[in-house]
Amino acid sequence: MPVRPPADGRRARGERRRRALLAATLRVIEREGVAGVSHRSVAREADLPVSSSTYYYATLDDLLIATLTWSAREMALGFGAVKPTPGSVARFLAEAVGVNRGRTLAEYELYLLAARRPELRPAARRWITLLSSVFGTMEPAAFLGFVAALDGLLIQGLIADFPPTAEQMEPVVSLLMPSR
Amino acid sequence: MPVRPPADGRRARGERRRRALLAATLRVIEREGVAGVSHRSVAREADLPVSSSTYYYATLDDLLIATLTWSAREMALGFGAVKPTPGSVARFLAEAVGVNRGRTLAEYELYLLAARRPELRPAARRWITLLSSVFGTMEPAAFLGFVAALDGLLIQGLIADFPPTAEQMEPVVSLLMPSR
DNA sequence: AAACTAGTGGGACAGGTGTTCAACTAGTTG
DNA sequence: CAACTAGTTGAACACCTGTCCCACTAGTTT
Structure with missing residues (x-):
């Protein structure tokens, strides 16, 4: 919490x-999808006037970038709570x-x-x-393969007709993950 | 080649x-990106009038779907020529x-x-x-992990600041690929 | 020759877009 | 109280969009 600014009510509402x-x-x-994002569609969704969207995020790009980086942070937080065991990882993937x-x-x-857009890469x-x-303790090549496989399992899970279950994922995960 | 239709010149030009x-x-x-596709942008790129785009592909969706499935077929053909060895696969990935x-x-x-859109999934x-x-001879779980990792290596290679080289990919690939 | 058909392309329609602006309200500070 | 500032909003701008339509050309068939 900031101490200096003596709690400006306007700014607080603005942040909200x-x-x-x-x-x-x-x-x-x-x-x-990203294609559906416009100042107007967002404002409609938030039940706010269009100009409030452009007031806080002058350009559409600002809005998109802010949203996606925020979402990424949230998702990373979610994975941070996952235990490094094949079962937990498989369950996380299935939920994802x-x-x-x-x-x-x-x-x-x-x-x-x-x-x-390079600025979004970090x-x-x-x-x-x-x-x-x-998983920093893994051997480098194995780790890279593991991380790549997680991304692949997710993206392939998104284009499957029936999303894979944790039970289906587990054997694959444990094969890629040094059990100890 | 079709035999029945006696080679209509108009149709041939149309196909072109x-x-x-x-x-x-x-x-x-x-x-x-897909976001940049419009009947007009495509027509401009092809140096054709807008209405020719809507004549052959009545809706933008038709055009997008036709393009992406065609591109996928081409890419699959490209991979079909790759030998199932770690070196060849790594080289393919690096080029991709x-x-x-x-x-x-x-x-x-x-x-x-x-x-x-489910209709695009196949x-x-x-x-x-x-x-x-x-790679059908591989053990199921290993195969799934391998395929997932290929997708992951590709997509991560796309957001890397410097695209990975075949030399960097090779150890990862050969670890995931049963050497024989 | 006429009849038919595939392709061609210019123009128009209604509607959505990003962004700017000026008038306004309501909190905060001196 | 007045001065200032942050937020709020509707209206307006110029532009791009998908799609349709109609008059037209040029190949093909009878």
């Missing part, structure tokens, strides 16, 4: 609106392509955007660097 | 235009995120679109089924 806009944007992305499908999709929209890679802090 | 439109669309996708970066990006735009999975015909 900022967050509401980000959340609304994320919902739009989950529902329609199941219950949290929309969020995971948003994450890969970020990947694609990051491929074209945010897109946050997930990878997080993994390296959890 | 169809292809030109697909190629132009792919160039637009490589340059600006290097020289053929644009094409690979298009492939993952297809993935993302397929996640939201096209998106062509690559995976092709792999299974080449």
